[in-house]
Amino acid sequence: MNIPQGLYFTKEHEWVKIDGGAGTIGITDYAQHSLGDVTFVELPKTGAALKQFQIMATIESVKAASDIYAPVSGTITETNQELNANPALINQDCYAKGWIAKVKLADPGETGNLMDPDSYKTYVEGLA
Amino acid sequence: MELTRPTPSGIHPEQARRAEELIFEISRAGRRCTHLPGPDVPQTKKPDAKFLRDCPCELPEVSELDVVRHFTNLSRLNFSVDTNFYPLGSCTMKYNPKFTEDASRLEGFTHLHPILPQLAEGAQAAQGALELLYETERLLCEITGMDHFTLQPSAGAHGELTGVMLIAAYHRAKNRKRKYVIVPDSAHGTNPASAAIAGYEIINIPSDANGTMDMARLKEKLNEDVAAIMMTCPNTLGLFENKIDEIAALAHKVDALMYYDGANLNAILGYCRPGDLGFDVIHLNLHKTFSTPHGGGGPGSGPVGVKEKLKKFLPVSRIARNTDGTFALDYALPESIGYLAPFYGNFLVIVKAYAYILYLGREGLIRTAEHAVLNANYILAALKDYYGAACAQGCFERCMHECVLSAAALAAHGVHALDIAKYLIDGGFHPPTIYFPLIVKEALMIEPTETESKETLDRFIDVMVRAAKLARENPQALKTAPLTTPVARLDETKAARDMNCAFL
Numbered sequence: 001m002n003i004p005q006g007l008y009f010t011k012e013h014e015w016v017k018i019d020g021g022a023g024t025i026g027i028t029d030y031a032q033h034s035l036g037d038v039t040f041v042e043l044p045k046t047g048a049a050l051k052q053f054q055i056m057a058t059i060e061s062v063k064a065a066s067d068i069y070a071p072v073s074g075t076i077t078e079t080n081q082e083l084n085a086n087p088a089l090i091n092q093d094c095y096a097k098g099w100i101a102k103v104k105l106a107d108p109g110e111t112g113n114l115m116d117p118d119s120y121k122t123y124v125e126g127l128a
Numbered sequence: 129m130e131l132t133r134p135t136p137s138g139i140h141p142e143q144a145r146r147a148e149e150l151i152f153e154i155s156r157a158g159r160r161c162t163h164l165p166g167p168d169v170p171q172t173k174k175p176d177a178k179f180l181r182d183c184p185c186e187l188p189e190v191s192e193l194d195v196v197r198h199f200t201n202l203s204r205l206n207f208s209v210d211t212n213f214y215p216l217g218s219c220t221m222k223y224n225p226k227f228t229e230d231a232s233r234l235e236g237f238t239h240l241h242p243i244l245p246q247l248a249e250g251a252q253a254a255q256g257a258l259e260l261l262y263e264t265e266r267l268l269c270e271i272t273g274m275d276h277f278t279l280q281p282s283a284g285a286h287g288e289l290t291g292v293m294l295i296a297a298y299h300r301a302k303n304r305k306r307k308y309v310i311v312p313d314s315a316h317g318t319n320p321a322s323a324a325i326a327g328y329e330i331i332n333i334p335s336d337a338n339g340t341m342d343m344a345r346l347k348e349k350l351n352e353d354v355a356a357i358m359m360t361c362p363n364t365l366g367l368f369e370n371k372i373d374e375i376a377a378l379a380h381k382v383d384a385l386m387y388y389d390g391a392n393l394n395a396i397l398g399y400c401r402p403g404d405l406g407f408d409v410i411h412l413n414l415h416k417t418f419s420t421p422h423g424g425g426g427p428g429s430g431p432v433g434v435k436e437k438l439k440k441f442l443p444v445s446r447i448a449r450n451t452d453g454t455f456a457l458d459y460a461l462p463e464s465i466g467y468l469a470p471f472y473g474n475f476l477v478i479v480k481a482y483a484y485i486l487y488l489g490r491e492g493l494i495r496t497a498e499h500a501v502l503n504a505n506y507i508l509a510a511l512k513d514y515y516g517a518a519c520a521q522g523c524f525e526r527c528m529h530e531c532v533l534s535a536a537a538l539a540a541h542g543v544h545a546l547d548i549a550k551y552l553i554d555g556g557f558h559p560p561t562i563y564f565p566l567i568v569k570e571a572l573m574i575e576p577t578e579t580e581s582k583e584t585l586d587r588f589i590d591v592m593v594r595a596a597k598l599a600r601e602n603p604q605a606l607k608t609a610p611l612t613t614p615v616a617r618l619d620e621t622k623a624a625r626d627m628n629c630a631f632l
Contacts, residue, residue, distance in 0.1 A: 034569075039624035062620045063563040065317075087625065 001124060002029040004095050008071060008111050009120035010053070015095065016071040016103075018111060023072050026099045027059070027090065030124050035061035038090045043079040044101055050074050052110050057100060059090070071114055073106040146201050148614050154198065155188040161195060205614055207558060213584050215507075217530050217561035217573025218316070218364060220394055220416035222500075227487065228420065228480035237479055242471040246445075251456045258455035261472055262447045264482045265431075271485075271493070272393070272410055273403020274433030278442045279473040284391065286468070287411030287430025288322035288358075290443065293465050294409055294434060295356045295385050296326055297441040301463065306355035306384075312341050314365055314565050319358045319389055328355060335567060339365045341375060352382045360389040361405070362396070364565040364573070366504065366527035376406025385409060385438075393417045394578075395501055395529035398494030408435045418481035429477040443468040499578035500529040503585060507531055507574055510589045514596035515572065530575035532568050535599075543599040543606055545570040550617060551598070553610040555591035 007015040013031035017024045032038065040060040050056050050070035057068040079101045082089060090098035115123060190198070208214070214221040232238075236256060245254040265277040281287035292309070299306050309323035310331045320330040331349050336342040340363065350357075357379050361369045369375070376386050388402040390412035397417065402410050414420045414429035422428070434442065440463045448458035472478075488496065508531035515533035535545040549559030549572070561573040576585060598605050610617065 037621035037624075039621065060624070062624060064566055066566075 001033075001121075002095070003117050003121050003124070005117050007095070007117065008114035009117070009123075010069060010071045010114060011123065012053075012069045014069060014071045016111075016114070018105070018108070021105050021108065022077070023074065023103045023105050024099050025056075025071060025101045025103060026094055027068060028120075029094055030127075032091050032094045032098070035059065035066065036063045037061055038087045041083045041087050041090065041100065043081075043083065044076050046076050046079060048076045050076065050103060050106075052113065068100065070103075072103065072110050074103040075106070076101050077104050078102040146197065149198070151188045151190065151195075151198050154194055155190055157189060159189045159191055159194070161190065161192040212556055212558060213576075213580060213588055214558040215560050215574045215576050215588065216558055217532070217575040218391065218564065219422065219561065220391075220413070220529075220575060220577060221422065221558070222394075222416075222419055222577035223579040224419050224421045224480075225484065225487075228483045231483035232476040232479045234479075237476060242475070245457050252454070255455055257475070258447055258457075260479060260482055261475075262449055262455055264478055264485075265447065267482070267485050268412065268431055268433060271397065271401070272388075272390075272412070272433050273401030273405075274407075274410055275403075275436045276439045276442060277431050277433045278446070278468070279429070279431045279478050280443050280467075280469045281411065281430035281432055282469050282474055283428030284411060284413040284416075284430040285318045285322060286428075287413075287432045288318055288387075288389065289325060290430075290432045290465075290468050291387055291409040291411050292323050292326040292328070292356070292358075294432070294438050294441045295387065296328075297463070297465050298385060298438055299355055301441075302383075307353045308349075309355055309387075310346070310349060310357045310384075312359065312363065313567050314339070314363045315358060315360060316364060316389060316391055319360075319387075323356075323358065335363075335365070339363070339367045340369050340371065343371060343374070346375065347378065350378055350382060350384065354379075354382060354384040356385040356387050356409075358387040358389060359407075360392055361402070362392050362528035364392075365532050365568070366395075366530040366573075368396075368528055372405050380406070391416060392529060395497055397497040398490065399497060403433075403435065409433070409438060414477055414481040419484050420477045420480045427474045427477060429474045429481065431473070431478075441465050445472070447472075496578045497529070500576075501527075503576040503578060503580060504529050504531050504574070506582070506585055507576055507589060508533075511592055511596075514593055529577075530573060532565065533572040533574065534568055535570040535572055538596070538599040539570060541599050541603045543603045545572050547603075547606040547609065548572060548592070548595050548599075551595045551606050551609040552588075552591060554612045555588075555594075557588055557591060 007017050009015050009028060013028045015026055015028050038059060038061050042058040044056050050073055052071065052073045053069050055067045056070040059066050059068055080099050082097070083100070092098065209221050209223055240254060240257055244250040245258060251258060261279055264279060268277045269275060278290070281290045307329055308331050309328040310333055311319045311323065312333045312335060314335050323330055333345050333349060334342050357375065359369060359375070361372055363369055379386050385408040386406050388407035388410040390410050393412060394417040410433045412431050412433070414431065415422050420429060440461060442461065442464060443466060444459050444461050444464045445457040446461065448456050450456055485493070504527050508527050511533055515535060516537055535543065535548055538544070545562040549562050552559050563571055564573055565571060595606060
């Protein structure tokens with residue numbers, strides 16, 4: 001299970017990478033593996049307001065349709081348009097090319113509600 | 129070397145080949161079913177040019193025999209409850225007895241025009257149909273413990289939307305706007321969808337280690353912003369929600385309403401009634417519990433029942449019984465949520481359910497629930513050591529009308545629930561529901577229904593056991609299944625990613 005350093009994680013298996021006042025959001029390797037082949041991502045709109053742990057997008061795979069929850073509050077500045085044509089990027093490279101949205105953070109302190117890589121690793125191992 | 133594939137059992141290779149052809153592929157220019165004679169009277173006026181096509185209509189050109197062979201061969205490839213065991217979990221694919229078809233084809237019903245009871249004096253000419261609707265409502269009230277029913281909704285999800293709209297009307301009449309509907313994570317996907325379409329936000333409550341509603345999380349989330357709790361009982365893990373009375377009491381304390389998804393009512397018929405458990409609104413799937421056909425053989429029917437406090441919001445028209453014993457349509461419901469469907473619902477489907485209820489009677493309906501539960505437990509007991517009975521955290525010894533197994537232990541051999549499902553097709557069985565409920569990894573959800581014999585269940589169990597052994601000894605044999613279908617394993621990912629749809 002690939003869990004890179006430098007990211008924050010949610011219990012719902014989203015990750016966020018913080019870069020100053022901005023964040024990049026995606027789903028984890030555990031999530032893409034559980035979902036199976038991703039077939040569609042309903043991206044949020046640029047400019048949309050996100051609230052931490054509220055639904056921000058929907059992802060469909062051959063197995064199920066699932067909600068993606070915002071790991072942080074803020075405003076969407078950009079979404080990954082590549083996913084419209086190639087949702088498989090999430091299966092192939094969920095931490096880089098398969099990113100979902102970029103966001104301007106409302107409250108950088110919210111990362112305190114998220115897990116670091118070590119805690120997330122322990123959490124995922126507990127689910128097996 | 130060309131791989132030879134066995135053809136579908138009992139079907140000649142030539143028939144299988146012909147069934148794979150599209151009707152457009154057998155089309156030959158100029159070939160016709162019928163040769164119409166030319167007009168023998170002068171044509172006085174040609175149609176306006178703007179109504180004429182500017183290109184030829186794309187229709188297959190075939191003979192009548194081509195049409196008959198094409199569709200007969202196709203129909204022989206069909207898989208149905210009438211041909212094979214169909215343990216598709218959560219869907220209740222039980223046998224649809226043929227006497228109900230007879231009842232629904234009585235000319236008095238099929239020749240009746242739906243507008244008739246709405247015309248002046250018309251109701252007098254449709255008394256039988258109105259009485260049947262009225263009686264069906266009363267029977268469903270008795271079976272479920274509700275006070276009133278509407279038969280209008282066209283299917284289960286339509287019934288759910290109706291139910292949630294009634295809940296919204298209830299709160300609106302009390303001059304309050306509530307924001308949330310609580311749905312457990314084991315719910316049917318239609319529950320959150322219906323509530324969201326009706327304008328509510330969804331609060332998802334996880335299941336606890338016993339596979340039922342997590343009470344601590346419920347108490348944390350339940351407050352006066354909650355409009356309703358939507359529950360299925362027994363739930364989609366095939367387990368009875370044993371704290372249901374406590375949940376209903378908590379909901380009613382904040383005047384949130386209890387919604388019962390009737391998808392699994394077939395498990396508890398005659399043993400308990402949702403109305404007595406504290407539910408305020410219920411939808412039923414007549415095509416499940418009351419054995420009317422599913423899907424293409426349908427249409428569906430999703431009657432909604434309510435307690436007295438919601439009566440005034442029910443859709444118009446209502447079937448009313450006059451003091452002289454005659455029946456009429458009642459539109460005098462100013463607080464009604466309005467029309468939900470044209471006329472009175474899928475009438476001929478309701479006729480089938482009515483016939484089914486009368487034929488089985490109280491004792492018969494109770495026995496259907498008993499046999500449905502017995503059959504599911506028989507399968508669970510036989511297969512749990514090969515698969516593992518699953519819930520989010522633990523294992524169960526008993527279930528209600530369906531059991532959820534997990535193929536998670538086979539993942540180490542590269543075998544998944546999908547492979548088991550495909551292998552079952554070669555065994556002559558419809559696959560169970562897979563990857564649902566979502567909270568079970570590699571879920572295989574099996575609902576045998578009450579109409580299957582022990583011999584059929586034993587044959588199914590044999591194939592499931594064989595699949596579990598193959599997964600460990602020769603997983604490749606599962607990966608290549610199915611071999612007996614006109615086409616091999618379909619690429620479901622490609623089908624979803626590169627959609628090629630035709631709309632007519």
